[in-house]
Amino acid sequence: MTLFNLLQIVLYLAILLLLVKPLGKHMSRVYSGGNTFLDPILRPIEKLIYRIAGVDPNLEMNWTAYAVAMLTFNLLGVITLYGLQRLQGSLPLNPNGFSSVEPDLAFNTAISFGSNTNWQNYGGETTLSYFIQMIGITVQNFASAGTGMAILVALIRGIVRASHKTIGNFWVDLTRSTLYIFLPLSLIFAIVLISQGVVQTLHGPETVPFIQKFIVANGQVVDYQTLAVGPVASQIAIKQLGTNGGGILQYEFFPPL
Numbered sequence: 001m002t003l004f005n006l007l008q009i010v011l012y013l014a015i016l017l018l019l020v021k022p023l024g025k026h027m028s029r030v031y032s033g034g035n036t037f038l039d040p041i042l043r044p045i046e047k048l049i050y051r052i053a054g055v056d057p058n059l060e061m062n063w064t065a066y067a068v069a070m071l072t073f074n075l076l077g078v079i080t081l082y083g084l085q086r087l088q089g090s091l092p093l094n095p096n097g098f099s100s101v102e103p104d105l106a107f108n109t110a111i112s113f114g115s116n117t118n119w120q121n122y123g124g125e126t127t128l129s130y131f132i133q134m135i136g137i138t139v140q141n142f143a144s145a146g147t148g149m150a151i152l153v154a155l156i157r158g159i160v161r162a163s164h165k166t167i168g169n170f171w172v173d174l175t176r177s178t179l180y181i182f183l184p185l186s187l188i189f190a191i192v193l194i195s196q197g198v199v200q201t202l203h204g205p206e207t208v209p210f211i212q213k214f215i216v217a218n219g220q221v222v223d224y225q226t227l228a229v230g231p232v233a234s235q236i237a238i239k240q241l242g243t244n245g246g247g248i249l250q251y252e253f254f255p256p257l
Helices: 003-032 039-053 063-086 103-115 130-160 170-195 232-241
Strands: 206-215 221-227
Touching (some): 063 130, 063 170, 130 170, 130 232, 170 232
């Protein structure tokens, strides 16, 4: 291990320790329904989501109702992601002209991202369109991570409220996890990644010439390369924060921060 590697580890641990108290307090307020500094912006959006979804944020659930709500939500997410992949060829934001994903791969991917099990059996830049990456994969990155956070909070409530019959409201926990924790952190992280050179675009692949031509094994002269691009930074942000598998590119290289 080099000195630079060691310094990176020390810096990471230092940042992690510095964030424990402020982030922990913020999360405590989020899940207890307290006031946060994001309320002026996000509280109206939160209320609108409840109104559209027909959710009463003041109505708590017992563990069975909480579990049914969680399983129903994630089942619908898996079905939606599978359907989007099967319809890929007819959907917009597909500059590479990818056709529909094969049924078995679409099912595998939908289950993986719906359950946050970190398995990707495809090359991102050679299989999925930008639309599927953003509306399908990235949404599930938020939803599956938010579900995990909600379940953890419900478990903590169950331990603390030993004499109570309710453990909170799944829809509220999921919404607040996404709005008040993952979205702000993802926005900050994505901006940092973009500032360091991670690509974020809806343009198609870029073809760039080599400075010097070279000859491959079959004798063919190669003088250019096609580079896969896309809305990479925004997906990497939530992928890393939510410990999700997969990525928009098969190989992702991060510039030094």
